[in-house]
Amino acid sequence: xxxxxxxxxxxxxxxxxxxxxxxxxxxxxxxxxxxxxxxxxxxxxxxxxxxxxxxxxxxxxxxxxxxxxxxxxxxxxxxxxxxxxxxxxxxxxxxxxxxxxxxxxx
Amino acid sequence: xxxxxxxxxxxxxxxxxxxxxxxxxxxxxxxxxxxxxxxxxxxxxxxxxxxxxxxxxxxxxxxxxxxxxxxxxxxxxxxxxxxxxxxxxxxxxxxxxxxxxxxxxxxxxxxxxxxxxxx
Numbered sequence: 001x002x003x004x005x006x007x008x009x010x011x012x013x014x015x016x017x018x019x020x021x022x023x024x025x026x027x028x029x030x031x032x033x034x035x036x037x038x039x040x041x042x043x044x045x046x047x048x049x050x051x052x053x054x055x056x057x058x059x060x061x062x063x064x065x066x067x068x069x070x071x072x073x074x075x076x077x078x079x080x081x082x083x084x085x086x087x088x089x090x091x092x093x094x095x096x097x098x099x100x101x102x103x104x105x106x
Numbered sequence: 107x108x109x110x111x112x113x114x115x116x117x118x119x120x121x122x123x124x125x126x127x128x129x130x131x132x133x134x135x136x137x138x139x140x141x142x143x144x145x146x147x148x149x150x151x152x153x154x155x156x157x158x159x160x161x162x163x164x165x166x167x168x169x170x171x172x173x174x175x176x177x178x179x180x181x182x183x184x185x186x187x188x189x190x191x192x193x194x195x196x197x198x199x200x201x202x203x204x205x206x207x208x209x210x211x212x213x214x215x216x217x218x219x220x221x222x223x224x225x
Contacts, residue, residue, distance in 0.1 A: 094153065095212075
């Protein structure tokens with residue numbers, strides 16, 4: 001099983017600032033990496049697939065990068081609606097998720 | 107509008123069975139691989155099962171193999187998850203999720219249905 005490790009567990013950021021979230025895979029997943037956003041009481045929402053392609057309707061302030069075992073989700077200027085939990089997921093070998101990074105208001 | 111609506115959740119005793127359904131609308135259901143993903147209270151996400159668009163291929167996470175069965179009825183645009191021999195650790199919100207065929211990521215999620223296994 002491919003283990004996905006996200007860091008940090010919690011990220012405190014002020015509105016308008018940049019947020020950088022990391023995700024590491026225990027073995028290479030190529031570019032088969034997705035990012036999801038989940039707000040309290042809601043289902044996850046696809047943000048990024050293929051490590052760097054934004055899903056339909058996702059604002060340009062969200063960007064993804066990386067390949068192999070190291071990946072990054074960047075939110076260039078945090079808006080109030082961006083405070084949420086973010087999960088990475090590999091889909092190169094079955095499907096496994098990271099434990100999540102909570103982005104909270106500083 | 108693409109919609110996935112789960113139903114069938116509830117409280118069940120350990121060792122008993124429960125069946126979940128997911129009604130799909132707004133897209134050609136028979137063209138998509140479908141998944142179940144679960145989330146225990148206060149925890150992260152875990153993929154549970156997948157079924158191919160025609161229903162001929164099915165895969166499961168090891169922890170549910172032999173206990174859970176995923177199926178679909180393309181004539182009714184409905185996905186199912188039959189859960190037998192339920193355990194406390196199966197307690198979770200269960201999401202029905204769509205995968206664009208052959209692309210493997212998950213692009214549309216239902217709101218989920220809650221399963222609680224408790225005596």
